[in-house]
Amino acid sequence: MRGAARVVVVGGGVVGASVLYHLTKAGWTDVMLIERDELTCGSTWHAAGGMHTVNGDPNIARLQQYTINLYREIERISGQSCGVHLTGGLMLAGTRERLDWLRMAQARGRYLGMELEMLTVDEAARRFPLLDKRHFVGAIFDPAEGHVDPYGVTQAYAKSAQIAGAEVVRHTRVVDLKPRSDGTWDVITDHGNVHAEHVVNAGGLWAREVGRMVGLELPILAMEHQYLITEEVPQISGLPEQLHCIDFEGELYLREERGGMLLGTYERAGVPWSPVTTPWDFAQSLLPNDLDRIAPSLEVAFEHFPALGEVGIRKVVNGPFTFAPDGNPLVGPIKGLRNFWVACGVMAGFSQGGGVGLALSQWMVNGDPGSDIWAMDVARYGDWTTLAYTSAKVRENYSRRFRIRFPNEELPAGRPLRTTPIYDRLHEAHAVFGEYCGLEHPLWFAPSEAQAREDVTFHRSNAHTHVAEECRAVQERVGLIETSNYGKIEITGPGAADWLSRVMANRVPAVGRIALTPMLNDRGKLIGDFTMCRLAADRVLLIGTLAAETYYLRWFERHLPPAGVHVRACAMEHVGLSVAGPASRALLQRLVRDDLSNPAFPFLTFRRLDIGMIPALVGRISFTGELGYEIWVSPDYQRALYELLVEAGSNRGLKPFGARALNAMRVEKGFGTWAREFRPIYGPYEAGLGRFVALEKGDFIGRAAAVNERSSGGELRLVAFAIDAADADAIGDEPIWHDGRVVGWVTSGAYGHRVGRSLALGYVPAAVAAASAGFEIEIIGERRPAERLAACAYDASGGRMRS
Numbered sequence: 185m186r187g188a189a190r191v192v193v194v195g196g197g198v199v200g201a202s203v204l205y206h207l208t209k210a211g212w213t214d215v216m217l218i219e220r221d222e223l224t225c226g227s228t229w230h231a232a233g234g235m236h237t238v239n240g241d242p243n244i245a246r247l248q249q250y251t252i253n254l255y256r257e258i259e260r261i262s263g264q265s266c267g268v269h270l271t272g273g274l275m276l277a278g279t280r281e282r283l284d285w286l287r288m289a290q291a292r293g294r295y296l297g298m299e300l301e302m303l304t305v306d307e308a309a310r311r312f313p314l315l316d317k318r319h320f321v322g323a324i325f326d327p328a329e330g331h332v333d334p335y336g337v338t339q340a341y342a343k344s345a346q347i348a349g350a351e352v353v354r355h356t357r358v359v360d361l362k363p364r365s366d367g368t369w370d371v372i373t374d375h376g377n378v379h380a381e382h383v384v385n386a387g388g389l390w391a392r393e394v395g396r397m398v399g400l401e402l403p404i405l406a407m408e409h410q411y412l413i414t415e416e417v418p419q420i421s422g423l424p425e426q427l428h429c430i431d432f433e434g435e436l437y438l439r440e441e442r443g444g445m446l447l448g449t450y451e452r453a454g455v456p457w458s459p460v461t462t463p464w465d466f467a468q469s470l471l472p473n474d475l476d477r478i479a480p481s482l483e484v485a486f487e488h489f490p491a492l493g494e495v496g497i498r499k500v501v502n503g504p505f506t507f508a509p510d511g512n513p514l515v516g517p518i519k520g521l522r523n524f525w526v527a528c529g530v531m532a533g534f535s536q537g538g539g540v541g542l543a544l545s546q547w548m549v550n551g552d553p554g555s556d557i558w559a560m561d562v563a564r565y566g567d568w569t570t571l572a573y574t575s576a577k578v579r580e581n582y583s584r585r586f587r588i589r590f591p592n593e594e595l596p597a598g599r600p601l602r603t604t605p606i607y608d609r610l611h612e613a614h615a616v617f618g619e620y621c622g623l624e625h626p627l628w629f630a631p632s633e634a635q636a637r638e639d640v641t642f643h644r645s646n647a648h649t650h651v652a653e654e655c656r657a658v659q660e661r662v663g664l665i666e667t668s669n670y671g672k673i674e675i676t677g678p679g680a681a682d683w684l685s686r687v688m689a690n691r692v693p694a695v696g697r698i699a700l701t702p703m704l705n706d707r708g709k710l711i712g713d714f715t716m717c718r719l720a721a722d723r724v725l726l727i728g729t730l731a732a733e734t735y736y737l738r739w740f741e742r743h744l745p746p747a748g749v750h751v752r753a754c755a756m757e758h759v760g761l762s763v764a765g766p767a768s769r770a771l772l773q774r775l776v777r778d779d780l781s782n783p784a785f786p787f788l789t790f791r792r793l794d795i796g797m798i799p800a801l802v803g804r805i806s807f808t809g810e811l812g813y814e815i816w817v818s819p820d821y822q823r824a825l826y827e828l829l830v831e832a833g834s835n836r837g838l839k840p841f842g843a844r845a846l847n848a849m850r851v852e853k854g855f856g857t858w859a860r861e862f863r864p865i866y867g868p869y870e871a872g873l874g875r876f877v878a879l880e881k882g883d884f885i886g887r888a889a890a891v892n893e894r895s896s897g898g899e900l901r902l903v904a905f906a907i908d909a910a911d912a913d914a915i916g917d918e919p920i921w922h923d924g925r926v927v928g929w930v931t932s933g934a935y936g937h938r939v940g941r942s943l944a945l946g947y948v949p950a951a952v953a954a955a956s957a958g959f960e961i962e963i964i965g966e967r968r969p970a971e972r973l974a975a976c977a978y979d980a981s982g983g984r985m986r987s
């Protein structure tokens with residue numbers, strides 16, 4: 185074992201081996217992988233090896249496509265077979281809703297270049313003769329599915345890396361990781377130490393333990409998972425290899441294995457494995473079978489695929505593998521730890537391992553993952569993802585692995601966890617709550633307790649009419665919304681303004697003013713959007729996305745000067761309420777001494793005011809597009825503020841409103857939001873944020889790329905559409921058609937109650953954006969005519985919010 189390496193990858197499962205290979209591919213060859221036993225000895229060796237391209241997040245779907253296409257490459261370099269069986273795959277629907285879901289998956293696949301084919305039950309049965317047609321209503325066929333040999337894949341990655349100069353060390357355990365003051369690491373093993381510039385935690389089942397070596401509690405949990413292999417099934421004897429098959433309603437997956445069928449299930453009563461610490465003596469091991477636990481699933485399997493009930497079971501495998509709370513991997517650098525990276529929580533190593541290795545290696549070598557990997561960025565989690573919260577969410581996620589998550593569906597595990605002081609007041613007002621970063625927030629308000637529940641559906645739900653009333657109240661009178669679920673970061677110090685001017689694309693506002701600003705990476709792509717509120721010469725409050733708080737802080741940390749600027753996350757120190765609508769000024773004016781008239785307190789003013797007896801920060805801004813005020817107070821005052829506003833609004837028709845109405849109104853206004861319209865694949869001009877990029881202010885991060893984008897115009901355009909929809913609106917990720925071709929994708933959709941139209945925002949190529957006609961948006965498998973709007977749907981002049 186060498187005494188020094190540029191990178192030490194801890195863990196020789198499929199993920200660590202992929203990271204190692206991709207580092208060499210990106211040009212870093214002085215790299216080493218340390219494995220405590222044999223390669224694959226964790227969760228990799230006993231995997232079923234299935235691979236799919238379909239994923240709920242299009243960016244992850246892209247990385248899955250990449251992974252599957254990679255196997256030929258590493259076979260060629262290494263000479264090691266990956267045992268690729270590209271059989272193609274069927275996804276079976278047993279209900280109408282699932283068929284809708286498949287149609288939506290097919291539609292999403294269109295702009296990802298996937299060739300997904302809808303099949304009738306008869307067609308599905310012709311391709312997969314084991315199914316009993318009575319239990320199904322249709323299917324989708326994906327030619328890019330199949331299975332691989334887990335051992336072969338891992339070896340092929342490792343050998344390919346070794347050919348490029350990487351070292352693979354086996355039977356050596358990393359027992360500790362010690363940082364040096366220069367940001368490098370001493371990797372302490374049971375066979376000597378290695379000095380490394382970077383460390384990657386690819387510890388799989390032991391990633392938590394490796395994280396704890398550096399004081400990190402990663403939100404991952406291993407679940408026991410069982411599959412069985414049957415004796416030979418006579419009905420398929422002599423036929424070409426059976427397709428990979430997912431039976432969603434049966435919650436089963438199947439593939440052929442040596443004349444028999446491999447049958448796996450994600451049972452409802454899933455069992456976590458080693459919930460707190462993973463034993464180090466577990467290697468190439470399996471867990472005792474528990475067929476009773478999966479008996480209900482097996483009964484369904486024998487009904488849906490009767491031939492399986494007629495043959496014996498050759499083998500049962502019960503093995504653990506890890507999940508993050510949302511089931512997506514944890515990838516990237518860790519805030520507060522220099523040169524420490526993670527690639528773990530990968531629950532589908534054979535679909536995702538290649539993409540994870542690619543993204544992480546790009547990030548390490550080039551400082552940027554090279555694609556939009558927000559959905560698997562480790563920074564999407566924060567303090568709330570404790571061990572117990574993670575356990576609740578992972579168990580829920582496991583038990584729902586094959587169930588539909590409707591776009592308006594809120595899941596119950598781990599709730600309520602974080603609440604604000606007015607939670608019970610909102611509950612009394614019949615709020616229907618959603619959860620975001622563990623925090624409860626109102627989605628909409630029902631007229632009575634009995635009506636305060638929402639049907640989950642792809643279509644308009646029972647909330648539709650109530651949300652319409654909330655929007656009407658905001659448009660005609662005044663509405664009140666809790667806005668605590670924003671991230672807040674305070675920047676202070678003598679260098680605060682100059683530093684912010686370098687990190688943000690817009691100018692830092694004058695004291696007492698607000699400025700909206702994109703934040704760009706070096707490639708000039710959007711990595712954040714903020715409301716900058718200037719409280720004093722040396723104090724700015726940034727308001728942004730709560731889920732991205734760690735992501736922002738990690739970026740800030742990278743760019744902080746040695747002194748003069750202090751950055752502090754303070755989301756829950758400033759909880760919020762916002763009043764919006766034409767009567768909001770009069771309402772607030774009753775409660776404050778200061779003059780709120782338009783000349784005295786114009787649009788984009790930010791000031792410390794007393795509201796009644798309550799000290800508050802008040803900004804004149806609203807995401808609704810109406811006259812409005814955002815009010816921030818410390819939590820101990822929020823309840824009093826709520827009572828005061830409700831009381832003062834009682835004779836002005838004040839109505840509480842929630843996130844659904846807010847979303848509908850921001851879509852009407854064409855206001856983008858993080859992770860939908862604003863992501864690191866779009867530039868500011870493409871996203872319609874050009875007016876917030878102050879090129880003339882001097883240098884800032886991403887300026888050179890922004891200059892180029894402005895002169896070229898960028899490749900894409902964010903465009904607003906009105907859709908001739910039936911009873912379902914766009915929700916995001918639907919394909920946008922133009923003249924019979926898929927040209928783009930929807931980022932957000934909603935019914936615009938103020939304009940009485942179904943609306944969507946989405947990206948199309950700049951050349952197509954100018955077309956005035958010929959657009960369609962595919963909603964649940966139906967191409968609906970869509971009108972490209974020349975401006976946003978509501979109050980395009982912005983007069984209402986400035987009045």
Ligand SMILES: Cc1cc2nc3c(=O)[nH]c(=O)nc-3n(C[C@H](O)[C@H](O)[C@H](O)COP(=O)(O)OP(=O)(O)OC[C@H]3O[C@@H](n4cnc5c(N)ncnc54)[C@H](O)[C@@H]3O)c2cc1C
Pocket residue numbers: 194195196197198199200218219220221222223224225226227228229230231232233234235356357358359386387388389390391394409410411501502503504505527528529530531532533534535536
């Ligand atoms: C029954 C079953 C079926 C599955 N089926 C599929 C499937 O069909 N398709 C699919 O894509 N996925 C499947 N999976 C999931 C798949 O196995 C995982 O996604 C994958 O194995 C994760 O790989 P990994 O490298 O992250 O972790 P692991 O395989 O656990 O690798 C981690 C490695 O790190 C080493 N290590 C940890 N700590 C240290 C240390 N301190 N020092 C040195 N070495 C260390 C371990 O020894 C281990 O070898 C299945 C899993 C199970 C259990």
